[in-house]
Amino acid sequence: MDLNLFTRHDAYRWQINPRGRMRVPAVIFADEQLIREMDDKVYEQVTNVATLPGIVQASYAMPDAHWGYGFPIGGVAAFDPDEGGVVSAGGVGFDISCGVRTMTTSLAAGEVLARQQEVAIALARAIPAGVGSTGGLRLDAREMDAMLAGGARWAVAQGYGTREDLLRIEEGGRMSGAVPEEVSDHAKKRQRDEMGTLGSGNHYLEVQQVMDIYDPGAAALFGLRTGEVVISIHCGSRGLGHQIGTEFMKRMAMAASRYGIQLPDRELACAPINSPDGQAYLGAMRAAINCALANREILTHLTREAFTDLFPRAELMLLYDVSHNTCKLEEHEVEGRRRHLYIHRKGATRAFGPGHAELPEIYRDSGQPVLIGGTMGTESYILAGTAASESQAFSSACHGAGRAMSRHAALKKWRGRQLVDELAGRGILIRSPSSRGVAEEAPGAYKDVSAVVEAAHQAGLAKKVARVEPLICIKG
Amino acid sequence: MAGAGWEHFHHVADIGVRGHGATVEEAFVQAALALTAVIADPETISPTISVSVQCEAPEPDLLLVDWLNAIIYEMAVRSMLFSRFAVTISGQRLTGRAWGERVEVARHRPAVEVKGATYTALRVAEEDGRWLAQCVVDV
Numbered sequence: 347m348d349l350n351l352f353t354r355h356d357a358y359r360w361q362i363n364p365r366g367r368m369r370v371p372a373v374i375f376a377d378e379q380l381i382r383e384m385d386d387k388v389y390e391q392v393t394n395v396a397t398l399p400g401i402v403q404a405s406y407a408m409p410d411a412h413w414g415y416g417f418p419i420g421g422v423a424a425f426d427p428d429e430g431g432v433v434s435a436g437g438v439g440f441d442i443s444c445g446v447r448t449m450t451t452s453l454a455a456g457e458v459l460a461r462q463q464e465v466a467i468a469l470a471r472a473i474p475a476g477v478g479s480t481g482g483l484r485l486d487a488r489e490m491d492a493m494l495a496g497g498a499r500w501a502v503a504q505g506y507g508t509r510e511d512l513l514r515i516e517e518g519g520r521m522s523g524a525v526p527e528e529v530s531d532h533a534k535k536r537q538r539d540e541m542g543t544l545g546s547g548n549h550y551l552e553v554q555q556v557m558d559i560y561d562p563g564a565a566a567l568f569g570l571r572t573g574e575v576v577i578s579i580h581c582g583s584r585g586l587g588h589q590i591g592t593e594f595m596k597r598m599a600m601a602a603s604r605y606g607i608q609l610p611d612r613e614l615a616c617a618p619i620n621s622p623d624g625q626a627y628l629g630a631m632r633a634a635i636n637c638a639l640a641n642r643e644i645l646t647h648l649t650r651e652a653f654t655d656l657f658p659r660a661e662l663m664l665l666y667d668v669s670h671n672t673c674k675l676e677e678h679e680v681e682g683r684r685r686h687l688y689i690h691r692k693g694a695t696r697a698f699g700p701g702h703a704e705l706p707e708i709y710r711d712s713g714q715p716v717l718i719g720g721t722m723g724t725e726s727y728i729l730a731g732t733a734a735s736e737s738q739a740f741s742s743a744c745h746g747a748g749r750a751m752s753r754h755a756a757l758k759k760w761r762g763r764q765l766v767d768e769l770a771g772r773g774i775l776i777r778s779p780s781s782r783g784v785a786e787e788a789p790g791a792y793k794d795v796s797a798v799v800e801a802a803h804q805a806g807l808a809k810k811v812a813r814v815e816p817l818i819c820i821k822g
Numbered sequence: 823m824a825g826a827g828w829e830h831f832h833h834v835a836d837i838g839v840r841g842h843g844a845t846v847e848e849a850f851v852q853a854a855l856a857l858t859a860v861i862a863d864p865e866t867i868s869p870t871i872s873v874s875v876q877c878e879a880p881e882p883d884l885l886l887v888d889w890l891n892a893i894i895y896e897m898a899v900r901s902m903l904f905s906r907f908a909v910t911i912s913g914q915r916l917t918g919r920a921w922g923e924r925v926e927v928a929r930h931r932p933a934v935e936v937k938g939a940t941y942t943a944l945r946v947a948e949e950d951g952r953w954l955a956q957c958v959v960d961v
Contacts, residue, residue, distance in 0.1 A: 385834055413834045415940050415960065440937040440960045477861060477932035478901045478925035536898045546935045547961050585898050588937040588960075592891050596884070599941070612941040749835045753934075753961065782933035822935075 347384050358409075358805035362389070367610070368396040374407040375739070375805045380797055383750070387413035388420075394610040395423050399618070400431025402687055403680055406739040408694050409801035410748030410793060415439065416613030419693035422742040424678065426687055427619035432607065433627055434616035435598050437690035438673050440591035442631055443638035444549075444582030445669035446717040446745075447515075448728065449646065449662045450569040451577060455555040457657065458575050458817060459773075465553065465656060466775040466818045472652035473551050473645060474543040475822040476779035481542035481644070490534050493541070494526035494586075497636030498667075501643035506542075507664075511646065513706045515639060515667040516696065523675075524636050525629025529586065530593055533630075536585030537637065542644035546783060546822035548746075549581040550719075551649065554726060554814035564712040564730045564811045568665050576814055577653070577662065578726060579645050580719045581822075582671065583638035590634050594627045619688055628673070635672060642667060665728075666715035670695045670745035678740050689740050697731035697743040697808040716808045718799055719746045722776060722819040723769055723789030727799045729808035743808035747795035756791040757782065778821035787821060828856035831943070833958045838943055839890070840956035846882065846946065847909040849955035850889055854907040854920070857890055857939075860959060861897075862930040867905035869921030877916050882946040885916050886955050890939035893920055894959075901925050903932070934961045 352360040352374070360381055362372040372392040374381060388411045395417055396405040402424040411420030416436030425431030451458075458465055474481055483504075485493060493500045498519030501507055512519035544551060554576050559565045570576070583590075598615035601623045602608075607616065617623035650662045673690045680687075689696075698705055698714040705714055713731035720726040724747075735741045751759075762781025765788055769776055778784050803810045826843035837860050841852025858864045873896050877888035889909070897903060904922030911917075925932060942958035 387834075415942055419835060440940075476927065477935050478927060480901070532895060536895065538899070539901075546933075589895065592894075592938040595938075595941070596887070600880075612944075615941075752832045752834050753837050754830055754832055779927050780931055780933045782931065786933060 347381055347386055347389055349382065351389060358801055362393055364396065368393055370396050370401050370404045372396045372405045374411065375801060375807060376409045377797065377801045380409050380801055384411060385413045388418045391416065391418040392421060394614060395421060397610055398432050398614065398616060399607060400425045400429040402426050406742065408742065408744040410744040410746055410798045412748050414692060416611055416615065417690065417692040420744060420748060421692045422694045422739045423690045424687040424740050425619060426685060431619050431688060432616035433619050433624045433673055433688055434614060434690060435591055435594040435627060436613045436615050437692055438631055439671040439692050440588050441582040441671055442587035442591060442634035443669040444671045445638060445642065445667060446578055446580045446719050447642050447646065447667035448576050448578045448665045448717050450665055451575045451660050451662055453575045453657055453660050455573055455575055455817065458553060461656060462775055462818065466777050468652045468656060469551060469649065469818065469820050470777035472648045473820050475820055476546050479543050480539040483541050484538060485541060491526040493640050494529060494633035494636050495524050496520055497639035498643040501640040506647035507643040511643065511664045514664045516669060519639055521632045521635040523628065524632035526633050528626045528629035529590060529633050533586045533589035536589045540584040541641060542648060543584060544645065544822045545581050545584055548787060549822045550722065551820040552578045552816050553818040554578060554816050556812055557815050558813040560810040560812065561730065567709065567712040568715055568728065568811060569663060570728065570812045577649055578717065578719065579642055581642065581645065583634040584641060586637045587634040590630045594630065598623060598627065631673060635669060638669060639667065666717065668695050668717050679736065691742055693745045694742045695745045696741060697735045698741050699731045699733040699735055716743050718744060718795065720795035721747055721789035721792045722787065722816055722821065723774065724795055725813055725815045727795065727810060728812045728814065729799065729802065730811050732806060732809050734806035735808055738805065738807055744798050744802045747792035747798055749791060750793045751791040753786040756786050756788050760785045760788040774816050775818045776821060784821060826852050828852040830856060833942065836958050836960050838956060838958045840954065842952055842954050844952065846953045846955065847911055849953035850886060850909045851907045853886060853890065853955040854893055857893060857936065857959060858904055860936055860961065861934060862903055862932045864905040866930050867903045868923045869906040870923050871902065872919055872921045873900065875918040875920060878914050880914055883944050886946050887939045887941065887944065887957060889916055889918060890959065894936050894938060896920060903930055936961050
């Protein structure tokens with residue numbers, strides 16, 4: 347993007363002052379190179395979001411921002427229901443509550459590397475992944491509604507995962523305010539066979555090695571030690587969330603004019619929070635958050651089974667579970683006043699600082715773990731929320747590397763088999779039902795995750811705690 | 823380029839599907855084939871089972887999104903892939919049929935699931951006597 351479009355506040359904060367129908371400024375967090383290379387569409391979308399009714403303070407984009415649907419991926423925006431604020435299906439995205447969770451294993455990398463092939467095969471067998479894969483449980487109508495109301499707590503009650511896990515999941519594992527009745531029969535039918543499945547695209551399960559520790563205090567609280575193995579899972583609310591996103595995108599796009607909302611882009615489909623359409627969406631979206639939390643809990647259970655078969659002494663402890671496609675009601679300070687706001691994070695991670703009341707006791711001193719998924723060929727990062735992040739973008743940070751190249755272009759540039767062989771040469775085993783899927787997800791198709799994380803760290807959105815590198819990646 | 827056909831077009835995170843043909847119906851059929859090709863090679867999919875689809879929308883472009891979303895839904899709940907399509911449009915109403923078979927990973931080598939058709943780069947229009955139907959799909 348052209349740097350002349352911005353007022354530069356500091357090395358990592360770029361502002362677009364209100365013009366036209368913008369109600370607030372737009373702010374992008376990035377270093378100079380990231381912003382130069384950022385898609386022009388981010389500028390268009392982050393300023394479009396600034397025109398929506400009831401937006402508070404500013405429309406934000408994280409350092410990994412790229413072209414999304416209505417909102418940029420990496421977009422953060424807060425809305426006040428008492429000022430006509432809206433909730434937007436596009437501002438949450440199609441994969442509602444897509445997120446990352448990381449488990450520590452207490453195993454040394456050497457122990458896993460000695461049996462790397464065996465581990466990869468066992469995990470690929472245990473984790474249903476890719477198009478057409480189905481999970482081991484099929485829910486009837488009553489169980490489906492119980493899952494949508496109960497989230498990971500429902501999963502634990504069914505024997506998947508442990509009670510200790512629940513403390514280490516946002517919302518204690520269960521999003522309150524879910525209304526399963528607002529979830530259509532189509533959405534529920536689409537989920538019937540998909541509980542405990544990973545999905546495809548950029549979703550993965552990775553066995554990783556902790557390479558560097560940047561903040562020993564926080565790392566100790568997180569249970570991270572250099573040279574040990576952790577496991578991360580990236581996936582979301584599967585078909586149910588996709589269907590809810592699709593249905594409400596249309597419903598809100600058609601209803602917007604009825605509420606007197608002028609949409610600069612149909613993908614910004616939204617409805618006032620205090621309206622029947624807004625409330626219906628919130629009820630359904632929260633049910634989808636529970637679906638994602640339950641799904642990741644089941645996948646955690648399957649991972650533990652596979653791992654402890656091979657390493658009976660391994661104890662897979664959940665470090666934390668974050669969702670990066672959500673809209674949540676939170677309390678934030680704006681110009682010295684505490685306000686209850688609906689925070690949209692589309693491809694952005696919540697990053698509450700130390701002492702925040704919503705953090706579990708164990709992380710009160712460190713701040714919230716912020717899990718940043720990189721690519722299968724590079725690295726991922728674990729960060730922590732800081733006190734400063736509250737004043738930056740409503741305690742939000744980046745969510746991943748962010749794509750730099752289209753799937754179409756990636757497919758022309760790389761061959762899946764060749765990538766798998768290349769990565770194997772570097773000690774990284776990839777297991778995927780689709781070699782084309784691997785090519786589309788080539789590490790080179792993403793931005794440099796280290797640059798994204800460094801920008802988030804320097805901008806004060808979150809602080810770096812640890813860096814991990816992949817050993818095994820199960821791709822959908 | 824004469825006749826009907828389909829292609830994919832660029833979107834940084836996802837993928838665009840575009841169909842064209844002599845009629846709007848033909849363009850919709852081709853867009854559905856482009857959608858299938860995001861997931862697998864249509865040539866590998868045998869059109870043995872048929873599924874009927876109906877949708878309704880006030881604008882032709884919204885009807886395209888509904889049509890593609892209806893196909894995405896049928897693929898998901900039936901674990902099927904489709905390689906042949908037929909479409910009739912009457913006013914705001916679309917009646918369609920899709921022929922295909924159940925997914926077989928070893929034979930179809932499906933690359934990616936499609937989450938939904940979107941309003942991004944959405945266009946249904948007649949240009950120089952030929953119809954175009956396109957949008958970006960989220961994968």
